[in-house]
Amino acid sequence: MKTTNITPELMQRQSFFEKLLSLLQGAAWALVVVGAFTLFTNFYHLGLLIAIFGAFLGSLVGFFFVVLFELIQIQFDKLREVKKQTKLLEKLVELQESNTKV
Numbered sequence: 001m002k003t004t005n006i007t008p009e010l011m012q013r014q015s016f017f018e019k020l021l022s023l024l025q026g027a028a029w030a031l032v033v034v035g036a037f038t039l040f041t042n043f044y045h046l047g048l049l050i051a052i053f054g055a056f057l058g059s060l061v062g063f064f065f066v067v068l069f070e071l072i073q074i075q076f077d078k079l080r081e082v083k084k085q086t087k088l089l090e091k092l093v094e095l096q097e098s099n100t101k102v
Contacts, residue, residue: 021069024065024069025073027065028066032062035061040054042054
């Protein structure tokens with residue numbers, strides 16, 4: 001999992017959807033914990049092994065959403081990098097055109 005240092009500049013550059021996505025990622029992790037804990041406690045009276053298996057099953061839904069939101073975040077990051085590369089390429093083309101005119 002990729003970790004980044006969040007600076008005030010980065011928070012200002014994030015769009016509304018990226019902030020919402022970050023919130024949803026946190027909610028998905030909370031769903032993992034709640035699902036695992038709930039099914040573990042519900043199945044504990046049947047035995048420890050069954051309770052652990054139940055906790056695993058309870059966390060699967062949350063893990064699905066964690067992976068889904070991470071994939072969406074990766075797409076946002078790709079889009080941001082492509083925009084940066086496009087700006088750099090436009091500058092290079094402009095510089096090359098100005099050099100060929102001389």
